[in-house]
Structures are given as C-alpha cells and as structure tokens.
Amino acid sequence: MKGNCFSLMDTHLHWDQLPEDQMEGIVNRALEAKVEKAVAVATDPCSCLDLLQWKKRFPEFLVVGFGLHPEYHHGSQDEEKVLRLIGEHRDQIHAVGEVGLPYYRLREEERHRPPERESIRRLEEFLRIARDLDLPVILHAVHTMAAPVLDALLKIGVKRGVFHWLKAPKDVVDAILKANFYISVTPEVCYRERDQELVKQVPLDSLLLETDAPWPYHGPFKGQTAEPSWILESAKEVAAIKGIEVQTVAEKTTANARKLFAL
Numbered sequence: 001m002k003g004n005c006f007s008l009m010d011t012h013l014h015w016d017q018l019p020e021d022q023m024e025g026i027v028n029r030a031l032e033a034k035v036e037k038a039v040a041v042a043t044d045p046c047s048c049l050d051l052l053q054w055k056k057r058f059p060e061f062l063v064v065g066f067g068l069h070p071e072y073h074h075g076s077q078d079e080e081k082v083l084r085l086i087g088e089h090r091d092q093i094h095a096v097g098e099v100g101l102p103y104y105r106l107r108e109e110e111r112h113r114p115p116e117r118e119s120i121r122r123l124e125e126f127l128r129i130a131r132d133l134d135l136p137v138i139l140h141a142v143h144t145m146a147a148p149v150l151d152a153l154l155k156i157g158v159k160r161g162v163f164h165w166l167k168a169p170k171d172v173v174d175a176i177l178k179a180n181f182y183i184s185v186t187p188e189v190c191y192r193e194r195d196q197e198l199v200k201q202v203p204l205d206s207l208l209l210e211t212d213a214p215w216p217y218h219g220p221f222k223g224q225t226a227e228p229s230w231i232l233e234s235a236k237e238v239a240a241i242k243g244i245e246v247q248t249v250a251e252k253t254t255a256n257a258r259k260l261f262a263l
Helices: 020-032 045-057 079-089 119-133 143-156 170-180 193-201 230-242 246-259
Strands: 008-013 033-041 064-065 095-100 137-140 163-164 182-185 207-208
Touching: 008 170, 008 207, 008 230, 020 033, 020 119, 033 045, 033 119, 033 163, 045 064, 045 079, 045 137, 064 079, 064 163, 079 119, 079 143, 079 193, 079 230, 095 119, 119 143, 137 143, 143 163, 143 170, 170 182, 170 193, 182 193, 207 230, 230 246
Parallel strands: 008 033, 033 064, 064 095, 095 137, 137 163, 163 182, 182 207
Antiparallel strands: none
C-alpha cells in the first residue's frame, strides 16, 4: 500500500444501542477515518432482528453476528430463539456473538470461582452451532473467565474466534495465542497501560481493533460516545507501541478481520 491508501475495521460494537438519529453521521465519520466496515454484535433475540434491519440500510458497512450476551439476564426461551435465528439466517450473518461467560455482574468474591455449570452449558451450545455452521465466535471472556472459555473452545472444536477486549493474565493470553485465536483491543489502548502491554504481547498477526461502542471510555474520550471512527486513533497508538507504520497496522488488522469473518 502506498501513502494513506488503507482501510480499517471495527470488529465489535453494539450498533443497535447507538443513537438512531445519528446513524448516517456515524457511518460518514467512520468512512472519513478509513473505517470501512463494522461488526455489529447482538445481545438477545430482539437485538438479532434489529441488526438484520440495520444491515439492510447499511449493507456495505455493517457485518452482523447473532448472540446472547452473558452479562444480561435472559428469559427462558431466549437461548432457543437466538440459536434458531442463527440457523435461519446463516447466509446473512458472519459470526456467532456476542457470547461467553459472565464476570462483571458477579460479586467480587465470586470472580475467581469456576463459572456456573449453566453458564458453561449455554456457551457450549453456541460454540457447537458455530462449529457446525462454520461461523467464527465473538467472545466475552474477560479476566479469569478467559481460561474456561478457551477450554470450551478446544473441547467443542471451534477453530475461529476472537477474545474481545481481553483483560486476562499473561499466561492465559499466551494460551489463547498458542491456540491461534485472535485478540482485540479497544480505544483504552490510547491511554491505559494494561492494554498497551497487551499490544506488546500480541503479535500483529493475531490482533484486531474494536470500539465496543457505545461504551463510555475515559482518558481523552471522556464524555464522548464511542463510535467506529475511533478505530483510527487505536491504530495510531498500536503503531506507536510496535514502532511500525499506521498503514501496516491497518493492512494487517483488516486482513485478520477479513479472514476471521470470511469477508
């Protein structure tokens, strides 16, 4: 690539949670920042269906994944509905996600205990359908929950996936990399040492960029609503950390994303 001829991808955001009256502007700002695609993850059955409608409006920009967010409380039929929707709309989606194990809604004293059997069972159901339909998985598996998620991936035989916004210990990160899964970083990499150290540990061949929009960030982003255009700032920071050109980061992370999501 020559000059500034590159493209970027936001590999994880909650599109249906962004302000509806600002969608056009969000897409335009993303394109101006060379972010040409964004992967919209679902949180429940309604979210899945909403994203299909948004995909019709922005067919070239949005890539859709169907999942059941593990941090949310779901009705007894929600799992069955989302699994059915994944099968019914296999040709319109590119991932199973967001799925994983809960962490943030657990009490502090519960966060180092083995995950509940029901949480593991639900995760394995989504991993099985991802395996059977040859879809990658977008994983919510922060901190200590990353290790049992990796165990489940290997047990079920899922070959493609990304650990989004990973905050796991170094040994778990190493195990994830050894198993050939991707790891993504958010705009926190622009100001948080933990994320900057993670970028040093993760080879460019295994790295993706995401915003998790509309997550409320701090640092230079405090008071703003996250959106895909911020990926450019993350790419610049990753380039600075690794001592390489921004276009190299863009070229490689975009190629990683295209490979993962079969685009």
